[in-house]
Amino acid sequence: MSYRSGFVALLGRPNVGKSTLLNALLGRKIAITTDKPQTTRNRIQGILHRPDAQLVLVDTPGVHKAHNLLGQRMVKASKRVAGDVDLLWHIVDISKPPKDEDQWVAAMAQKTAIPTWLVANKKDLVEHLEGRVDPYLALMPYAAYFFVSAIEESGTEALVNKAFDELPEGDPYFPPDMVTDQSEDFYVGEIIREKALELTREEIPHSLAVVVEERTARSLALTYVRATLYVERPTQKAIVIGQKGQMLRQIGQVARRDLEEYYGHRVFIELWVKVRPRWRSQEQWLTRLGYQDPEKS
C-alpha cells in the first residue's frame, strides 16, 4: 500500500473559526481562539496521522487590511502558506454574508491554481444553509464545499475524510507521534495571551505580545513559568495590571488552570508587564517578540 501525505491551508478572514476548526480536527487544542479578530499571528501546523497517510493542517492569520508592520507580516504569512500547499480551505462564517476580506481570500486562492474548497463554518448558528452559501460560491470556482460547525464538531469528519482521499502519494513529512511543530514556549505564551485577550477589552488585544522568558521543571510535579506581557502605552500597562494588580493576577490564574491541565501537574506563573512604544511597527521588536518576516523564516 502506498503512503500519502500533504498540506492543507486553513485560510479566511479573521474570526471565522479557523483555529477552532484546527483544534477540533486534531482533537486537541494547539491554537488559541477568542472572539476577537486577528487572534492568530503565526502559521501553526497540526498533523493528523492515519496508518497510510499524513495530513498537515496549516492554520494561518486572518486575512485583513493591515494597518501596521505586524498586520502586514500576518497577511504575508497567510499568502505564503497559500502558495505552498496541496489543498486550500477557504473558511467562512456562514452566519454572515461575504465581506471584502472573503473576496481577497478567494482572489488569493485563485491566483495559486491550487484546488480550493469552501468550508462554511458556524452552521450551528443558522438555518437554510443553501441560500446563504450562494453569495460565497459566487466568489470563485470552488472544487467542493462543506458545511461544518467547528464548535459542535459536526460535518468535520466528512471534510477531513475527503481531504485524506485527495492527498498525493508521498512520504511522511513528520514523525508518527508529532502533533504540532510549534515550540512549548510558544504554546505557553499563547495560552497567556489568550487569557489576557479574553479578560481585557478595546485596544489591548491588538497591542499585546507575550514572551516566555523562563520555563523550568522545578520538580516532577511543578513547572515554573516567567513571562513578560508587552504593550504599547503606559495606559495599556495600567489596564493589564489592573487595580492593585488584580487583572494580572486573574490572567495568571486562568492561564495556570489551562497549563496545569496541559502538563498534568502544578504550574507556577510569574507575569511582568512592559511598555514598548509602537512595537507593532518596529522591525527589530517584531522579530524579538516572535513575529519574524515570513520571507526570512
Ligand SMILES: Nc1nc2c(ncn2[C@@H]2O[C@H](COP(=O)(O)OP(=O)(O)OP(=O)(O)O)[C@@H](O)[C@H]2O)c(=O)[nH]1
Ligand atoms: N457558533 C460557533 N462559533 C464558532 C464556531 N467556530 C468558531 N467559533 C467562534 O468564533 C470565534 C473565532 O474563532 P477563532 O477560531 O479564534 O477564529 P479564527 O478564524 O482563527 O480567527 P483569527 O485567528 O483572528 O483569524 C470564537 O469565539 C469561536 O468560539 C462554530 O462552529 N460555531
Ligand SMILES: [Mg+2]
Ligand atoms: Mg485563529
